[in-house]
Amino acid sequence: MGYKSVSALTGWLLVAYSLGLVVATPPLAYFAERYWSRQTPLVLSLLLLIGSQVMFMEAPIYAVMVIARVIQGVSSAVVWVVSFSLLCDTVPESHLGRQLGIVMSGLTLGFLVSPPLGGVLDEKMGYRAPFILGMCVCVVDLVGRLLLIEKDQARKWETPPPEQQVEDGVERPQSIPPQRSRSQLSVLKVISRLMRSKRAFIAFFNTFIYGITFTLNEPTLPLRLQDVYGFASLKVGIIYLAAVVPSLFSTPIAGWISDKIGVELVTFCSLLLSAPWWVVMAIRGPLALLIASLALADFFLAAVVTPLTADLAAVAREIDGIGYAHVFGAFNFCYAVASSIGPLIGGQIYSHVRNGWTVLMGLSAGMMVLAAFASAYGAGERPLLGRIFGEKAQPKPDEEKSGTPRALSGEMTQTSQPAAIELQNEGTALTSEPVRSKE
DSSP states (O other): OOOSOHHHHHHHHHHHHHHHHHHHHHHHHHHHHHHOOSHHHHHHHHHHHHHHHHHHHTOSSHHHHHHHHHHHHHHHHHIIIIIHHHHHHHSOGGGHHHHHHHHHHHHHHHHHHHHHHHHHHHHHHOTTHHHHHHHHHHHHHHHHHHTOOOHHHHGGGOOSSOOEEEETTEEEEOOOOOOOOOOOOOHHHHHHHHHTOHHHHHHHHHHHHHHHHHHHTTTTHHHHHHHHHOOOHHHHHHHHHHHHTTHHHHHHHHHHHHHHHOHHHHHHHHHHHHHHHHHHHTSOOOHHHHHHHHHHHHHHHHHTHHHHHHHHHHHHHHSTTOOHHHHHHHHHHHHHHHHHHHHHHHHHHHHHSTTHHHHHHHHHHHHHHHHHHHHHHHSSSSOHHHHHTTOOOOOOHHHHHHSOOGGGGTOOOSSOOOSOOEEETTEEEOOOOOOOOOO
16 A cells, blocks of 8 residues: 555554454443344444454555454453353353353354465455455344344243253252343442452453463564564464464363362463473474463463353452453453553563564563462462462342342252242242252
8 A cells, every 4th residue: 555664554553443442342241231232233233343344354544444443342242242242141150161261263264264265365366355254254244133032032932841950879960051131330330349359350460461462472473583583474373373372172171170289270271281381482493482481471371261250250240249240341351452562562672672573581480470379369269378378158138138049049060959849928938849969
């Protein structure tokens, strides 16, 4: 298009995307939880995404490209917030970690396939080819979203009894996500309640650390490979491919383990085991060492996303008035802000600090250790440090007020499931026959 300083202008296109993501997330989370429609915003987001691709493909000037990227950011905000909320509405709590892991591996697979595919299409079929393929994929996605049956509609055809599952030789009903009331809280009240939860605060803090670390190396790793090994774009892409493939497996594995033993240990170990490999990457050694350390660092870093999102889903179930769209909106907001800051920090340090690559790797390792100890302090229902010092599990916010566990107010959980509830005319009598849990 005849512009100069292409790399700088491309950087601002990345910022424009993040800006759309940040601006759209808070109101989207509020309206998605208040009006509780999942299908409508998902369909609109696909239409926006198709329109933004047409704008970007045919943009006559740079300003139109910027607007298209902002619209893409808005569409992405819908995907992150509403899709995760839809998943949590539908999946039983006992299987949530595993399903979140599958979703995150799908995201990784998209990042893995699209850059080389886009490069081949651009080279063989021209500039418009990647955009046309992207629009075709969006149309397929749009058909799927139009066929979506939301949970409140599906209840009309629900037939009792629920599916039985056997644990420890005892049959119990499959845990079905309970019907949730629509939130009437304002955005400020939502933020206030979330910030009073140690579990939510630590999850958002670690999301922010993850976002910065993940994006810190986006502008710097290609430069490092070029400076040290003389690689051009094709070889850089192959190395990215080798590094990302292991993370396809880490997210579902982390989700499966989280369902079995809880998120506390998975979060802590994933962060702590990622730290040393960033230090190894600072060594100017054989290429194989760099690739192996990058793959292991990304493997453990990607694994932390599944327990983080599972923890946030648990927060939504625990805090009265807080919904899934609220917590995943906040998650999306934290990541969007971090992904805006990370490339700027990485680019500036690499360009203007002596031994900038070593400094960046040390910074990444340090942030991993900091996030690991933060998770030990506040991740999960019983944080690791609390277990070590013999602290009891913190009561959930609605239990503090009423003294009644959520499990006895109609929600089915793994550890407490009333077998019978009798409502009498003169009052309400609760009789329960607890089922022995795995724990």
